[in-house]
Amino acid sequence: MITHLQRRTAKLLLVAGAALALGACSNFPSRQPPIWVFPDMKKQDKYKAQMSSPFFSDGRASRRPVDGTVAQEWYNADEAYATGVAAGNTYVAKNPLPLTKETLAQGQAKFNVYCAPCHDRTGSGRGVVPSKAVWVPGNLHDERIVNFVDGELYHVISMGRRTMPGYRFQITDKDRWAIVAYVRALQRSWRGTMSDVPADMQSKVR
Numbered sequence: 001m002i003t004h005l006q007r008r009t010a011k012l013l014l015v016a017g018a019a020l021a022l023g024a025c026s027n028f029p030s031r032q033p034p035i036w037v038f039p040d041m042k043k044q045d046k047y048k049a050q051m052s053s054p055f056f057s058d059g060r061a062s063r064r065p066v067d068g069t070v071a072q073e074w075y076n077a078d079e080a081y082a083t084g085v086a087a088g089n090t091y092v093a094k095n096p097l098p099l100t101k102e103t104l105a106q107g108q109a110k111f112n113v114y115c116a117p118c119h120d121r122t123g124s125g126r127g128v129v130p131s132k133a134v135w136v137p138g139n140l141h142d143e144r145i146v147n148f149v150d151g152e153l154y155h156v157i158s159m160g161r162r163t164m165p166g167y168r169f170q171i172t173d174k175d176r177w178a179i180v181a182y183v184r185a186l187q188r189s190w191r192g193t194m195s196d197v198p199a200d201m202q203s204k205v206r
């Protein structure tokens with residue numbers, strides 16, 4: 001016969017068991033490490049990045065890539081397009097992108113994001129960043145820079161020059177060429193004269 005006490009003990013055991021079972025899958029954050037009944041493969045000998053190892057002669061656990069390795073997404077068989085420098089170490093003379101409204105719109109959007117903070121939206125070099133700095137960005141309307149071929153402009157954007165950092169990691173090849181096209185448009189607009197305005201509209205320009 002089951003006594004009252006036995007029934008009570010059984011109930012208590014049931015509650016305790018359920019609490020234990022549910023507690024095991026509870027997600028409460030805890031500072032204690034979990035109890036590992038079966039460690040599975042949670043702990044194992046392994047090397048992490050930058051660790052040393054006596055196994056290799058150079059003492060590094062990580063192997064270096066084979067010399068000349070290029071990450072797939074960075075590889076471009078067309079070196080002139082990718083670098084702005086053509087065979088024979090001369091700058092690419094002409095922008096390889098078609099000069100369309102889309103190209104210019106894309107170039108304008110990217111110029112205003114990546115260049116305007118320093119060079120300002122007109123390219124004169126009075127952006128908000130240099131107003132707080134000791135260096136001065138070049139004026140993109142300087143005769144010297146206007147006379148750059150397209151490839152040189154592209155190369156400056158990609159690799160930087162003197163105090164200007166390069167932007168090849170932030171801006172894609174295509175967008176950099178689009179910026180080149182837009183800088184050309186800015187330079188052209190800076191040098192506009194009355195003779196660029198159609199004759200029938202000249203009277204409207206003051």
Ligand code: HEC
Binds near residue numbers: 137138153162163167
């Ligand atoms: C962080 C500020 C900064 C940004 C952003 C920046 N530049 Fe410059 N840029 C400079 C400075 C500073 C110089 C002057 C470098 C020198 O002569 O020391 C310069 C110079 C240049 C020159 C002239 C290089 C020469 O031979 O004198 C060109 C062209 C140019 N920048 C284009 C761009 C374009 C296009 C972008 C946008 C992709 C851009 N820059 C973004 C700071 C910047």
